[in-house]
Amino acid sequence: MITPVLLCGGSGTRLWPLSRKSYPKQFAALIGDSTLFQASAARLSGPGFAAPMVLTNSDFRFIVTEQLAEAGIDPAAILIEPDGRNTAPAVLAAALYQEKSDPDGLLLVAPSDHVVPDAPAFRAAVQAGVAAAQNGQLVTFGIRPTYAETGYGYLELADAPGAGAPRPLALTRFVEKPDTARAEALLAAGNYLWNAGIFLFSARAILAAFRAHAPELIAPVQAAVDQGKPDLGFLRLAPEPWAKAADISIDYAVMEKAENLTVVPFAAGWSDLGDWDSVWREAPRDARGVALSGPATALDCDDTLLRSEDDGLELVGLGLKNIIAVAMPDAVLVADISRAQDVKQAVAALQAKPAKQAESFPKDHRPWGWFECLAVGERFQVKRIVVHPGAALSLQSHHHRAEHWIVVQGTAKVTVDDKVTLVTENQSVYVPLGAVHRMENPGKLPMVLIEVQTGSYLGEDDIIRYEDVYARE
């Protein structure tokens, strides 16, 4: 059995406005109906695969559980990194965690924000690497390059891989990201593959490699795992030792130095969706190169990506060439496709304004569900609040606002001071200023409630929490 190790703590900005720091691209449905994280988890499930281990950070932990539940996947463990320290400490933590139960168990480490359209072909490639991994090899998966990409590292093989079913080959060395001329030479040579950052090995083999090539990482990461705190189904790695681990990638720390390397070539389609250009390449396109998503209309356009991320938002492109337009109700990006790599400049410009759209979405995900602001006016605000079945908001009060709650779906259990009532569809409750109150969803279906706040100050920080099942302050 192979345990997938899904890395999903990253928060790229090159796919802004769809990918933002508070809810990055792995959690978005960039290609198809599932999110990239869900598709990654599903791709590494079924016969031969154990339940996955997930490495993420504290901000994303409830998004991870929500998306796994939605996809019907039950994780073996969710490890919370106190802060992002690149892939080497994360992989080491996963291996140390695995070692406790089965040191010879195989781990398949994979990013959770890539797209691999042919999942069965990918699983076949993984199977092709199993014997080598069981023999102590560190197996990587190398993507057959289709153009001279400068954004990836390359893997050098002794010979060009043949056609036919994937089989393990000896890896000569890792090649760092090349410049354009070098990338073209590598592409022409035929014996170079893209390094996709996907690995298969036993916990024992990768731990031996860490001890040999990056021994300074062992102590802090071991301590972070051993002193980690279980919290509502997550394992929070201990922050103090974790902070002492170097911020370094698995490639630099281990792979570029190891000798026991094997590569399985993979040619059935892969993309890291690193920018809007690659999303355009991976999306279904018409004969003129136009890719549409959501309510988008192209009139006389060529080589253009038009994405509307909201059912109620009509996006129309007219006479465009090489343009990317991504429309959301709170932010719109229009860029020349050749500038896809520079979208981070757009994010930086919005951060400088400052505009909240740089990092946040209108929808705010919380442990108990999510809320969004529907309207803000002078002295009032309207929110839609969705509470998961069985979930509860904290017991709280506010100094500056009263709240009207109208349940529009499901049933709420509402506490206002010492009165507890069940409130169902088309019923309302008034929470006076200062009243101690709580909202719970005792039911089996999501509960949706419209909250109308009135008062002189309506900030999220006007809150006194008396009790919180999620241990927030």
Add this chain to the structure above:
Amino acid sequence: MITPVLLCGGSGTRLWPLSRKSYPKQFAALIGDSTLFQASAARLSGPGFAAPMVLTNSDFRFIVTEQLAEAGIDPAAILIEPDGRNTAPAVLAAALYQEKSDPDGLLLVAPSDHVVPDAPAFRAAVQAGVAAAQNGQLVTFGIRPTYAETGYGYLELADAPGAGAPRPLALTRFVEKPDTARAEALLAAGNYLWNAGIFLFSARAILAAFRAHAPELIAPVQAAVDQGKPDLGFLRLAPEPWAKAADISIDYAVMEKAENLTVVPFAAGWSDLGDWDSVWREAPRDARGVALSGPATALDCDDTLLRSEDDGLELVGLGLKNIIAVAMPDAVLVADISRAQDVKQAVAALQAKPAKQAESFPKDHRPWGWFECLAVGERFQVKRIVVHPGAALSLQSHHHRAEHWIVVQGTAKVTVDDKVTLVTENQSVYVPLGAVHRMENPGKLPMVLIEVQTGSYLGEDDIIRYEDVYARE
């Protein structure tokens, strides 16, 4: 005294998504803070000008009164055209209406969707035409062309107008919209001006011209005015005779045939804002030709117009050249600037979908104020409703929905069955399914209310009206 006659019944689509059939461009703030209609009314006010006469249609009548009130302008009359029949019947109706009180009074007829940055210069040009108009001349205002525009008609003068203050000149003839080569020749010749569709004449003089050149229009339009019905401050022209008037422009019907023509040249800046290209030309631009409006950011763009029409909507352009991007929360247009004339194709494509954004805005204007939908879900809808001071919604009931009302600003007088209550900020009312109810604003300030509807059917047509001060059915 000159009576301005503002024509504002048009509904162009070339400035979609900002201009839509339900709320066209004259009512939008395209350049500056006032709407084009407000700016047009303000431009023709002050010393020498009487209160304006407005010609519009039934759909826009409350927008007209609202925008005039906001601008502090009290109209002399608002004539409602039963349907749009081009400018000749509209001008004739205005002249016949004026004839009743003062046949020698001067009328200044102007579209209300043009932009004239230098209002004092324009008023000086109008004054320069007064003597000629008092002498029975039909005075037009001709714009000094700045490029070879093919979208306008031209006015031919005997000689090129000199520099200096505008003065009345003899007009040789009207020239129809030219092709490109002809437009360039007219521009080079120097004695041609753009026909801006702005006229100054006495009621007596224009009526004489109609009798001479378009006598068939007189009877139906006279009947439409004479049988018109006063309605809440509007004069509704009688639909039956009106329908018999030909759909024809004042230029074709009268001007191209008249002999008593005078033109006053005007060179201080004018645009009909006929498409997004001309909006870009009229807007303040930086050294690279970038014009921004609202929360819009341009990174490395040239000759580009970026407009966000909502404070909460960040629009970012990256590496664009010759692009127009107009973003609204429900619709986004991205077009090559050279295709500005084809925006109507975008509207046609959305009409074909069909998408409501082709013609309507989220904000729905009503006689009593306006409302917008904030959220729609299964079996519920949330609206923001704004009621003008002194205004009242109809007395009504619904078969399929109950309503929760929460007042967030001002005071509402609420009727539910036989109970009438005053409801103020932070108070709520429940209107059960089937209850006969009415909402009024008895105060001096706008009343804002959040309405949460729940029920199996939430369409606007589930309404039984018992009483309506606006005589709707």
